[in-house]
Amino acid sequence: MYLARDKNNDLYLFDKLPIKGSECWWAESGVDGTYLRLDKALYPQVTWDSDPLPVELTPAQ
Known part of the structure; x- marks a missing residue:
């Protein structure tokens, strides 16, 4: 999994490596x-x- 932040500052969790576009x-x-x-x-x-x-991601204990 991967974390990436869009140009507008939104943060996302992706299940696969994302590709950078012009704004997201x-x-x-x-x-x-x-x-x-x-x-x-x-x-x-x-x-x-x-x-x-x-x-x-790890399970909570």
């Missing part, structure tokens, strides 16, 4: 179920200019 990141495999918008305040280190950040 796109999931190559389509739209349905391939990304989730997250709170903009999370992960301030992820910016429009940075590469997507690889992440893993």
Whole structure:
């Protein structure tokens, strides 16, 4: 999974490596179920200019 931030500062979690467009990141495999918008305040280190950040989801304990 990957985190990426659009030019308008929206933050998304993608299931596959997204591709950077002119103003947003796109999931190559389509739209349905391939990304989730997250709170903009999370992960301030992820910016429009940075590469997507690889992440893993782990179950809560």
